[in-house]
Amino acid sequence: MRGVKFKLFLSIGLGILSVLMIIYFSIFIRNFYAKTNDILYKLNILEKYEREINYYLLYSSLFLYYNNDKISNSLKKSEKVASSLIKDKFFKKHYKASYKNFLEYKRLFNKKRMLIYEFLKYNAPFKNAILYISEDIKYISIPPERVEDIFSLISSLFLSKSFLDDKFVKELSLSKFKFLLNAKNPYNSSLFRNIKIFLEYFPYYKSYLNRVLKVKTLYYLDKSLMDFRKCLDKNVKIFSLLSLFLIGYIALIMGFFIVTLIKLKSSIYKMEQMLIIDSVTGLYNRYKFNLDIKRKRGVVVVFNIDKFKHLNDYYGSEFGDKVLREVGRTLKEFFQRVDRGIEVYRVGADDFAVILDKRDDIEKLVKEAIEYVENKEFKIGNISLSLSLSGGISFDGDLEHADMALKLVKQEMDKKIEIFDGKMNEKFKNILHITKVLKEAIDNEKIVLFYQPIVDSNFRIIKYEVLCRVEIDGKLETIAKYLDILKDMKLYYKVTLIILKKSLFVLKAHPNVNLSINIASEDIKNPTIYSFIVNNFKDSGIAKRVTFEILESAIRDYDDVYAFIKEMEKFGIEFAIDDFGSGYSNFSRVLRLKVKYLKIDGSLIKNLDKDRDSRLVVETIVTFAKKSNIKTIAEFIHSKEVFEVAKEIGVDYFQGFYIGKPSEKFIENVKKM
Amino acid sequence: MRGIVLIFIVVFAFGFNKKALLGKELFFDKDLSLNKKVSCESCHKAKYAGGDDKRVSVGIKRGYVNSLVLFNSVFNCCYFWNGRRFSLRKAIKDAFFNSYEMGMTKELLLKRVSKYKIKFIKIYGDFKEEYIYDAIYYFFKELISLNSKFDKSLRGEVNLTKSEERGYFLFKKYGCITCHNGINFGGNSFQKLGVFLDKITIPRIEDLATITKRKSDIYVYRVPILRNIAKSAPYFHDGSVKSLKKAIILMGEWNIGIKISDKDANDIEAFLKTLNGEEPKILKEGR
Numbered sequence: 001m002r003g004v005k006f007k008l009f010l011s012i013g014l015g016i017l018s019v020l021m022i023i024y025f026s027i028f029i030r031n032f033y034a035k036t037n038d039i040l041y042k043l044n045i046l047e048k049y050e051r052e053i054n055y056y057l058l059y060s061s062l063f064l065y066y067n068n069d070k071i072s073n074s075l076k077k078s079e080k081v082a083s084s085l086i087k088d089k090f091f092k093k094h095y096k097a098s099y100k101n102f103l104e105y106k107r108l109f110n111k112k113r114m115l116i117y118e119f120l121k122y123n124a125p126f127k128n129a130i131l132y133i134s135e136d137i138k139y140i141s142i143p144p145e146r147v148e149d150i151f152s153l154i155s156s157l158f159l160s161k162s163f164l165d166d167k168f169v170k171e172l173s174l175s176k177f178k179f180l181l182n183a184k185n186p187y188n189s190s191l192f193r194n195i196k197i198f199l200e201y202f203p204y205y206k207s208y209l210n211r212v213l214k215v216k217t218l219y220y221l222d223k224s225l226m227d228f229r230k231c232l233d234k235n236v237k238i239f240s241l242l243s244l245f246l247i248g249y250i251a252l253i254m255g256f257f258i259v260t261l262i263k264l265k266s267s268i269y270k271m272e273q274m275l276i277i278d279s280v281t282g283l284y285n286r287y288k289f290n291l292d293i294k295r296k297r298g299v300v301v302v303f304n305i306d307k308f309k310h311l312n313d314y315y316g317s318e319f320g321d322k323v324l325r326e327v328g329r330t331l332k333e334f335f336q337r338v339d340r341g342i343e344v345y346r347v348g349a350d351d352f353a354v355i356l357d358k359r360d361d362i363e364k365l366v367k368e369a370i371e372y373v374e375n376k377e378f379k380i381g382n383i384s385l386s387l388s389l390s391g392g393i394s395f396d397g398d399l400e401h402a403d404m405a406l407k408l409v410k411q412e413m414d415k416k417i418e419i420f421d422g423k424m425n426e427k428f429k430n431i432l433h434i435t436k437v438l439k440e441a442i443d444n445e446k447i448v449l450f451y452q453p454i455v456d457s458n459f460r461i462i463k464y465e466v467l468c469r470v471e472i473d474g475k476l477e478t479i480a481k482y483l484d485i486l487k488d489m490k491l492y493y494k495v496t497l498i499i500l501k502k503s504l505f506v507l508k509a510h511p512n513v514n515l516s517i518n519i520a521s522e523d524i525k526n527p528t529i530y531s532f533i534v535n536n537f538k539d540s541g542i543a544k545r546v547t548f549e550i551l552e553s554a555i556r557d558y559d560d561v562y563a564f565i566k567e568m569e570k571f572g573i574e575f576a577i578d579d580f581g582s583g584y585s586n587f588s589r590v591l592r593l594k595v596k597y598l599k600i601d602g603s604l605i606k607n608l609d610k611d612r613d614s615r616l617v618v619e620t621i622v623t624f625a626k627k628s629n630i631k632t633i634a635e636f637i638h639s640k641e642v643f644e645v646a647k648e649i650g651v652d653y654f655q656g657f658y659i660g661k662p663s664e665k666f667i668e669n670v671k672k673m
Numbered sequence: 674m675r676g677i678v679l680i681f682i683v684v685f686a687f688g689f690n691k692k693a694l695l696g697k698e699l700f701f702d703k704d705l706s707l708n709k710k711v712s713c714e715s716c717h718k719a720k721y722a723g724g725d726d727k728r729v730s731v732g733i734k735r736g737y738v739n740s741l742v743l744f745n746s747v748f749n750c751c752y753f754w755n756g757r758r759f760s761l762r763k764a765i766k767d768a769f770f771n772s773y774e775m776g777m778t779k780e781l782l783l784k785r786v787s788k789y790k791i792k793f794i795k796i797y798g799d800f801k802e803e804y805i806y807d808a809i810y811y812f813f814k815e816l817i818s819l820n821s822k823f824d825k826s827l828r829g830e831v832n833l834t835k836s837e838e839r840g841y842f843l844f845k846k847y848g849c850i851t852c853h854n855g856i857n858f859g860g861n862s863f864q865k866l867g868v869f870l871d872k873i874t875i876p877r878i879e880d881l882a883t884i885t886k887r888k889s890d891i892y893v894y895r896v897p898i899l900r901n902i903a904k905s906a907p908y909f910h911d912g913s914v915k916s917l918k919k920a921i922i923l924m925g926e927w928n929i930g931i932k933i934s935d936k937d938a939n940d941i942e943a944f945l946k947t948l949n950g951e952e953p954k955i956l957k958e959g960r
Contacts, residue, residue: 068852068854128851
């Protein structure tokens with residue numbers, strides 16, 4: 001959880017950081033380009049001024065009337081722009097090479113400015129001299145022999161100015177024209193003096209003009225500009241790299257976000273899976289079932305593995321889990337073959353559920369599913385086994401109802417499938433009621449013992465079978481009807497315990513009475529019952545008068561029963577196998593138990609006088625018993641005819657309504673024939 | 674709302690730059706000289722177009738050159754008689770530290786100016802030495818005296834008299850204009866005084882050679898401006914010539930190599946007098 005929080009804050013932090021970085025970067029770039037543009041503009045305009053200055057300079061050298069302001073203003077403007085660039089820290093910092101060249105330009109600019117003013121200094125008198133020479137020549141008075149000299153001189157002067165070449169005047173000797181000064185005419189001397197100025201100033205005029213134009217200001221300005229552009233290119237490259245980096249960084253963060261999101265999603269998915277998946281079978285669990293049934297109402301079918309509890313008890317829960325897994329897988333295999341959308345849920349210990357769409361052949365489908373599982377041989381470890389399955393169907397989509405239907409299947413031996421209907425609710429309500437009443441009765445020991453006599457062929461009462469009645473809704477009813485409920489509720493041993501207690505009391509009160517008490521094979525293993533018997537029945541006075549009846553069909557482990565019998569026989573307690581001959585009786589096993597009595601099942605005795613088959617079976621049992629030195633008891637003797645036949649066959653003892661009905665009181669004398 | 678906007682427009686369009694007004698205060702403040710007896714205005718009087726009628730001006734000490742006119746000085750290429758400064762701000766600064774003019778030191782100046790500190794902070798957002806010169810510079814920028822009779826005649830608003838007209842013609846014809854050109858009729862180049870003289874008698878004071886140490890710069894001065902020339906007598910760097918007419922004749926002899934006749938000199942003088950401009954508006958402020 002802390003990791004998630006940290007990641008969350010990290011993500012937010014990184015997000016803010018990247019936003020700040022983008023803002024800073026964009027401001028920086030904007031500033032950078034604004035400043036760069038400014039510098040570029042200034043460098044360009046300086047170049048323009050530089051050309052302007054040169055142009056004005058040449059212009060002033062050519063024309064007599066010329067406004068020096070043009071030059072001085074251009075110089076001023078250049079100075080202003082150049083000074084601002086020199087002071088520009090940004091320029092100095094980011095465009096070092098260019099700045100260095102610019103410094104050189106500025107130095108040369110100062111030099112050039114001085115040279116320009118120097119030039120202008122010579123230019124003005126020089127121009128005035130030309131002005132006066134061309135003016136004076138009109139008014140001078142000279143001797144005719146000098147005219148040619150004068151004209152040749154003047155033309156030399158103008159040629160030299162036009163060609164800007166002093167070779168035309170180099171040879172000139174001014175002293176040749178000194179005669180001009182002697183004349184009275186003031187123009188003569190003016191001409192002489194102006195020629196003198198011309199000759200004096202021309203070399204300066206010429207050389208300064210050359211020098212000014214040769215100052216490499218433009219060269220360094222161009223160089224500065226070039227370096228500036230180079231550097232700008234470099235900076236642009238850096239910026240594009242930087243923005244690439246920024247993009248990469250943002251992509252990284254996005255990637256991080258996405259990875260985190262995916263991780264989060266997958267862990268949420270895992271958690272969801274854990275929530276809805278049953279860890280044993282890998283199928284969806286009951287929680288998922290509840291979610292799904294809310295979404296799509298369908299037909300709910302619950303399957304239960306018959307006698308799964310026994311499997312678990314015998315082979316251990318690890319084995320049981322494997323069985324569950326296999327059964328789940330098989331069920332899923334079957335249903336997915338029908339429709340890929342059908343899921344199998346594990347909704348209880350050994351309960352599997354499916355949700356089916358409403359269709360006509362659901363019962364058939366469920367039957368097929370059960371057959372599919374039952375026909376399969378499951379191999380778990382070295383053990384291969386086949387299983388039987390029951391199914392409960394609820395068309396109203398209620399798992400509880402399907403479960404109820406399933407419970408009803410379990411109560412009926414032959415049925416495999418039950419469909420829930422409204423009446424079942426009633427039944428279950430009834431069961432619930434009875435369960436409550438039973439529990440109450442047991443807790444308050446409201447159990448009444450009835451006694452049915454067992455007699456020998458001479459109607460002598462040998463002993464009484466203890467039968468148990470419980471009061472339900474004011475009526476005493478036989479408890480046998482509720483055996484399954486009692487066993488489900490794990491109350492059965494309590495009933496047995498009550499019977500034993502009461503029987504013990506009776507035995508003590510009636511020293512002449514022998515009792516035959518029903519004990520379930522489960523009771524044998526119960527430590528409470530076991531210790532009760534051992535503690536209270538070992539007394540020989542009592543033990544000899546007691547017979548325990550064990551139901552043959554209920555015996556699961558013959559060894560356990562045998563060990564119990566062996567131990568009890570030491571005290572003198574006798575044993576009878578109850579309902580012998582019902583279902584699959586096994587002579588050899590019964591023999592091994594070495595019991596004293598066999599109680600022949602009532603279904604065989606009932607029609608003994610009419611049914612030949614019954615008679616044959618009973619005859620066989622009796623013959624077998626006699627040979628094995630086991631006494632036989634016939635139940636259900638309800639008529640004289642049956643009694644006679646049983647007696648004829650050789651049954652040792654008799655019990656039934658014809659002999660005596662079960663009663664709360666002991667019947668001292670059974671009626672005589 | 675509209676009224677407020679209007680006021681703003683008026684103030685913005687016609688109001689003087691606050692820096693200039695502060696500069697004006699500084700300009701007239703005698704505390705800014707060492708002995709607290711002279712201000713800038715002491716030697717650069719409005720009456721004389723920002724010059725002085727004395728031969729040489731007296732700052733904290735008696736100086737040695739004639740006071741230069743300040744009106745229209747922003748148009749000049751460079752400052753002082755020898756043009757040693759290309760920057761007007763630097764020239765202003767120089768005046769404060771010149772031992773003849775204001776005679777200040779940096780610390781003393783800052784101390785004396787500190788009474789304007791609040792104003793500086795209001796206008797500049799800070800108080801720094803360079804802002805002092807900047808304020809005065811802005812004041813100088815307002816010291817513009819144009820719209821003279823000559824300017825008006827160029828625009829065709831007035832006609833020059835015959836004499837003035839002829840003076841202008843001669844001014845061009847004699848080549849005066851070769852150096853005295855541009856908006857200020859000079860102030861945009863350097864020139865040697867006495868091009869046509871073999872030997873010059875006027876004293877050599879503060880010429881360009883004192884800076885450059887070059888022989889060719891001896892007697893080289895920045896060409897003086899001719900605007901308001903009639904108001905700014907005496908003439909030349911040493912203020913040795915009181916009459917404008919005489920100065921005209923001397924310039925003819927020294928730098929043009931001609932003898933200007935009396936009539937021509939009168940006409941040229943008449944023309945030069947048409948160069949007297951209007952009084953700068955900022956000087957009327959607060960009067």
